[in-house]
Amino acid sequence: MVLIFVVLIPVLMMLIYSFLTKEFRGGVIWEFSLDAYDQFFCSRGLFGDEPCSIEWTYINIFWRSIWQAGAATLLSLVIGFPTAYFIATRPERVRPVWVFLITIPYWVNLLIRTVSMKFMLRDNGPLNDMLLATGIIDDPLRIVNTNFAVQLGLFYSYLPFMVLPIYASVERYNFALSEAAADLYASKWVTLRRILIPAVKPGVIAGCILVFVPSLGSFLAPDLLGGAKNFMIGSLIEEQFKGNAGNWPFGAAASMILLTAVLIILVIFARQQARAQKAVS
């Protein structure tokens, strides 16, 4: 029941809106139209009267979003995996404390955190001050308004979603398997690659999905840290609904396309996970 209200109905509304005609001051006119999708995929020249050729603007934004979200996910994985492993290998008593510490920053509103991030990274912010003071660099690093800043922002926004599922699977991992591998002459690296990682893969996949999906639709980090040049799909959708200038059907259509893309990615992951699961049983 709840699912119908919170998932199905909103998605259906979105689907319907994406096929309606736009009202100039926001909102929709109840008249069937493919304009929104046409606008997304087709370029019809300045006056809109030419035949459809592929419109790259939005597809490029889309592509950039996937790329940015992917990079943020990778960054989260590289930092999150060792963190999760570290926590899971602490004595049982202190593990909840570490988990708690990881989640503390996330009690602060995402907007505040993203703004703080910008403050940290800007040309005369603490990070650059520190690097300059220690003599590692001579000129401040330009981080804000780059792709990397967006990736950092996304990484920081969603890190716990990577750490927690990996932590949960490493905690369940039978460390005797690592001992057995070492006993059978496997180096630490081989043990990690051939024994530990395959065993905790479901947690890694879950973590990647949980970071990738919200990153893809995120608009705060790209808006605040990326500047106009690093526009992402989330910002594009946000703009269509904000204020009076928006285009609701177009926003809805972009959302539907995003949803479809995410679903396809999820299905691919789920297939892989099912295959891994089958291998275990």
Next chain:
Amino acid sequence: MSDDQTIAVDVRNAVKRYGDFTALKEISLAIRDNEFFTLLGPSGCGKTTLLRMIAGFEDVTEGGIFLFGDEIESLPPNKRPVNTVFQNYALFPLMTVLENVSFGLEMLGTAKTEARKRAGEMLELVQLTQFANRKPSQLSGGQQQRVALARALAPNPKVLLLDEPLSALDLKLRQTMRFELKEIQRETGITFIFVTHDQEEALTMSDRVAVMSAGALQQLGDARDIYERPHNMFVADFIGETNLLEVTVDKVEGGRALCHLGGGHALGCDATEGVGAGAHVHLSVRPERLYLSDAPVANESLKGTVRHNIFVGTDIQTIVDLEDGPRMTVRTSNSDRGNKRIFEAGTTAFINMERGAARLLVD
């Protein structure tokens, strides 16, 4: 044992401490090549810690461990030419049985086809050839145990360490596996170091047994030695069943000791080194080396009243309350040979010891 002189694993004054807790108190052991050696003791006695120190999973706080004369303490587990059969097998769940068994060889750099071939031979040795392509979770406990054994044997280690490998199996299977393990040890000639808390396992399989308790070595010897000539109270009590009698030693002379029970009853037995006149110690007598009679057979016969009889299948246990001493157990073989008389509860009977049955303990 082909060569008694070669020492496979030499543990010299090894100490293991965890903070304030001492898990092992200065243990020295010389384990011979080709030997089936058992570390026996109750849980928490330090036997597994010692095994893990040999494998390299625990470092040695003090002292040293030598493998065929080479110091191995500084080597990580993956550089030590020993392999382990883990208590819960620790088979790699995502690999097939064959992949599990060939893993060690592949890690040693053996070509894959060669490693697989050798793994196949190992599976033949443990009679699991037809399960080569199964996952460990599709096997029974006994089969998993045998895969673990094959996996540890495949790289042809100098020493095989076995950490209570049979404890998770049911009784019948355990008995079969005991026999198989012993056979495999004999066939391969690999030194086995076997950890167990099961004294029957230790006695039936081992060339030599080290009995451990509270982080210390209590006694080292072959099975008969340990059983028939226990050194102290712990060993006498832990291995098999025994009757412990408190005695005071009166005189030691010509390898014989004369002592008396609390009530004054005199007993004679072989002397034990380190137990002199005046010592207040315990005497251990195995129940199967006692027999009952209606009348005293010798001066030393102990008078008592039969409390009850317990039928245990292979034999009958008679519980007797001594006139001037504790309760004792007498075991009579359930066979038609000899005097198979049941002494009913309440009757008066005399307990007699076979010559050499009583053993004075260093308490």
